[in-house]
Amino acid sequence: MLEIVKGILRGERRSLAKAISVIDNDEPDSQTIIREIFDKTGNARTVGFTGSGGAGKSSLIGKLVPRFHDKGYKVAILAVDPTSPVTGGAILGDRVRMQDSIDDERVFMRSIASRGAVGGISKSLRNIIRILDAAGYNLILVESVGAGQLEVEISKIVNLTVVVFMPNTGDNLQAIKAGLTEIGDIYIVNKGDLEGSNTLFNSILDLIGNCDKKTPVLKVSAKTGKGTKELALTIDGILKTERSGYKEKQRKMLESELKSMTLDILEQRALRRLNSDEKYYFFVTELLKKRIDPYQAAEALALSILDGSEGRS
């Protein structure tokens, strides 16, 4: 067994930090690590927190952590930073606020980059959760910013998604319409004392009312802590009642993970073959000369990669 794997299973922070970097950078050791810890996983529950920047997600998480400790959870926090699809550089990166608000040695905290590629984050996030799971963390909070494809992907990986809104920000209603109401299992109006919070609260109720789900909508104040006890209770309650349907959901998640990993491997092999296949360069020249069209060329190349096996199976 790898030294790092022993460290993970003992819950050593240095091993955890290193293993997460290995996964996040998709280094070759990722496979070995996951292979060796996989049968020690399955105890952790995961909660996603999303909402626009400045909605107060980090402070809210800071207030929730002690309450989860009281309920006996061992908590880890993963913050997913959106990065520019071109530069790969983090826009936010500044996690100091959260570090400050959670002054508790028991909590493991880590930022991971999303690197623009949505598929990439799904794979590494699943495996990083496994590492924390194997290390004994049984409640993993995943924070991300926004309402895009990334948040939809994360909502498919975690057991439960909390969407955090703040009153009086112009983009709120647009964000609600843009799909956030379909990924959330719980909706939060943070800064619930501010003017406008009732309007926002009612807009959310109206919108999710149409979806015919019994989704909790709560007003909290991450600043004063008001409402956070109820929120922690609600999350804990859902995680616990969910255990009945958990097996089926787990199977669905594994099915979709297995599909996307298989397609990833196929894509890597296909690209390797294409780049070394003179047929590929020949077809590009034929395309430039308009002697073949893109559909014909792609069809022929795909068949050549599958190596005629299409007809046999």
Add this chain to the structure above:
Amino acid sequence: MLEIVKGILRGERRSLAKAISVIDNDEPDSQTIIREIFDKTGNARTVGFTGSGGAGKSSLIGKLVPRFHDKGYKVAILAVDPTSPVTGGAILGDRVRMQDSIDDERVFMRSIASRGAVGGISKSLRNIIRILDAAGYNLILVESVGAGQLEVEISKIVNLTVVVFMPNTGDNLQAIKAGLTEIGDIYIVNKGDLEGSNTLFNSILDLIGNCDKKTPVLKVSAKTGKGTKELALTIDGILKTERSGYKEKQRKMLESELKSMTLDILEQRALRRLNSDEKYYFFVTELLKKRIDPYQAAEALALSILDGSEGRS
């Protein structure tokens, strides 16, 4: 030859509209249409316009169109609407403003949906451009909203990208940092008379100065038309001088298109095989029982799809 193809080549609007729908919905006729028009393409040049909502892209395009007509271009406009990744419903959709500002029968205008899937828009956009190209439009303007992965994808498809900023909007500098300065070939400060336009202008110069590119930065007013003549001249100039490097760029674009189409076909076939493969369901059960890990399972499935051809090629 299909009736619709004859219509496209004659430049009939009804055929064009129908063909674009066929492509946009990825109907089976797409292949036949592209196959039959492919050797009539290659004359159109394409310009992307991006920037946040409200930056005045539509009005700007409205002011540019008559100037492009004066230079002998036949202009078509494609507006890419971002849609929610979950609902598929368009957030914007309201193209009335642009329709109003371009009261010219010669211009062909059309909205297409992005459907959240970035790869999807690339494929349909390339083929819709081909249809307009075959119909005789030799300048195609592609408008999109934002600074995300979608705009990066579009910038790879068009010959030249114009990024439109507006002074005094909070997100401007963040958008600049988020990668817009790397996709633009021309930067526009719209509403150049407003206070704050100089600050914005200088910030853009500073940021792209670091990139060591000779990228034009222009102040215009889409409202009064001020500066739009110079902008049209700049675009025309770049499109014309670019012709020297055009062949090489065209080859690169075709290479990447061919790769992604080949991978698409492989993925479709692979998914079809997976769904009907009992090995796949067996592996999911084994994963749930932790008797195999995700890497092993995916590796085995990928190999089974490639049907052992891996060893022979």
